[in-house]
Amino acid sequence: MNRVFKALSDPTRREVLRLLRKSPMTAGELSDHFPVSKPTMSAHFAVLREADLVEAERNGRTITYRIKMSVLEDALLGFAQLFGLDLHPDEDGAPGVGDAVEESR
Amino acid sequence: MNRVFKALSDPTRREVLRLLRKSPMTAGELSDHFPVSKPTMSAHFAVLREADLVEAERNGRTITYRIKMSVLEDALLGFAQLFGLDLHPDEDGAPGVGDAVEESR
DNA sequence: ACATCATTTAGATATTTAGCTAAATGTAGT
DNA sequence: ACTACATTTAGCTAAATATCTAAATGATGT
Structure with a gap:
């Protein structure tokens, strides 16, 4: 849990997670x-992996990252x-507040 | 909000907040x-103050710290x-003697 | 085999952070 | 005014962090 909070302490990594919530990305x-730079991003991905907040899957020459929502949820909860706060999934299907629909390129 | 997450990234500071939830403390x-050491703790308090997660009140020669639950709650929420997660106050829980409304300084 | 693309690793640097001891500040009591 | 107490500030160090460029790895296509 400490590693999760450390991972969340950087705005770039929080934004990465937010992007991954919409869908997995390379x-x-x-x-x-x-x-x-990409090496810098790679280091951020490593921190997220160490915190078990994302998983990586290699497909050909790309690596796709996927958020592990349950881990984030458990840590937050x-x-x-x-x-004395409770946390539960917002009725799903409905996009979260602040969610934008992103276009793939 | 970034300062809040930075503040929460240290286990000592998270524990300070947890202690303060029960009641204010010096x-x-x-x-x-x-x-x-106390100077080290003092530095932690400063980080929590900068994040607006606690407020300090001097009384005689002691300084009492009080958690600003609304700030923590808003950041978490x-x-x-x-x-797509929702967060709400748990029904009852430990009431917490000083667990009340605070206003900005 | 070779060139190209996607990503990570290596190695370097600057900044931030958590910790310490010693000293300064502010308040209370005598 | 002096002493004692509570807390913070100053000054330092060691370790961690975020960043970069250059090089290595691994997969694909020609």
């Missing part, structure tokens, strides 16, 4: 959303409960 | 719960909603 696609 | 009382 490392390159994700990188295109940020103004930093576990923490929230320490403060 | 800097010294809080420090007694951790195996680090705001983030959770990006992922």
